[in-house]
Amino acid sequence: GNSVTQMEGPVTLSEEAFLTINCTYTATGYPSLFWYVQYPGEGLQLLLKATKADDKGSNKGFEATYRKETTSFHLEKGSVQVSDSAVYFCALSDREYGGSQGNLIFGKGTKLSVKP
Amino acid sequence: DAGVIQSPRHEVTEMGQEVTLRCKPISGHDYLFWYRQTMMRGLELLIYFNNNVPIDDSGMPEDRFSAKMPNASFSTLKIQPSEPRDSAVYFCASSFGRSGNTIYFGEGSWLTVV
Numbered sequence: 001g002n003s004v005t006q007m008e009g010p011v012t013l014s015e016e017a018f019l020t021i022n023c024t025y026t027a028t029g030y031p032s033l034f035w036y037v038q039y040p041g042e043g044l045q046l047l048l049k050a051t052k053a054d055d056k057g058s059n060k061g062f063e064a065t066y067r068k069e070t071t072s073f074h075l076e077k078g079s080v081q082v083s084d085s086a087v088y089f090c091a092l093s094d095r096e097y098g099g100s101q102g103n104l105i106f107g108k109g110t111k112l113s114v115k116p
Numbered sequence: 117d118a119g120v121i122q123s124p125r126h127e128v129t130e131m132g133q134e135v136t137l138r139c140k141p142i143s144g145h146d147y148l149f150w151y152r153q154t155m156m157r158g159l160e161l162l163i164y165f166n167n168n169v170p171i172d173d174s175g176m177p178e179d180r181f182s183a184k185m186p187n188a189s190f191s192t193l194k195i196q197p198s199e200p201r202d203s204a205v206y207f208c209a210s211s212f213g214r215s216g217n218t219i220y221f222g223e224g225s226w227l228t229v230v
Contacts, residue, residue, distance in 0.1 A: 095215035
């Protein structure tokens with residue numbers, strides 16, 4: 001079945017450091033891929049998404065590229081800030097893009113702490 | 117626009133009591149999802165609706181859980197009787213249209229059963 005595996009945290013970085021959070025997936029067909037962020041005490045917010053191979057999603061300095069050949073969707077940011085401290089979830093849709101809406105299958109989440 | 121609205125935000129209840137969680141999706145959205153988040157199991161889908169009709173309830177843990185969507189702007193998740201292992205954050209989410217469209221989450225209902 002479909003699944004998402006992301007690197008376990010916690011990840012602790014200093015401000016302005018480079019961030020990579022690895023995410024790989026198992027799926028049939030061409031699912032859409034997402035990164036969601038959860039700040040303490042809040043719900044999940046969409047950070048970025050990509051709906052087909054080689055698409056790059058980007059938002060707030062974060063980027064991720066849909067790599068079909070390596071079944072990966074790694075999250076990167078060139079210079080993190082204290083305000084980026086949160087839990088990051090990689091997810092895939094269990095339906096192909098443009099089909100009927102399906103469920104989101106989430107990874108376990110990676111907690112990021114950025115120190116000043 | 118208002119986002120997905122959930123209530124209550126926090127609830128502490130005693131084992132055996134009935135718990136009702138409420139959700140108002142974003143206006144115009146035709147899909148509604150209920151997720152549960154725990155440390156052990158992460159985020160897992162409980163049930164989702166399309167146009168008020170349940171599509172997949174395979175994630176509902178057992179008969180103690182039930183969900184309804186009487187109209188396009190309201191859904192409930194009920195636990196009766198509640199047990200300590202039901203303690204979790206319950207998220208409602210909604211979306212419009214096709215796969216690949218963004219699913220928007222509420223802020224969650226934080227449930228503690230003692």
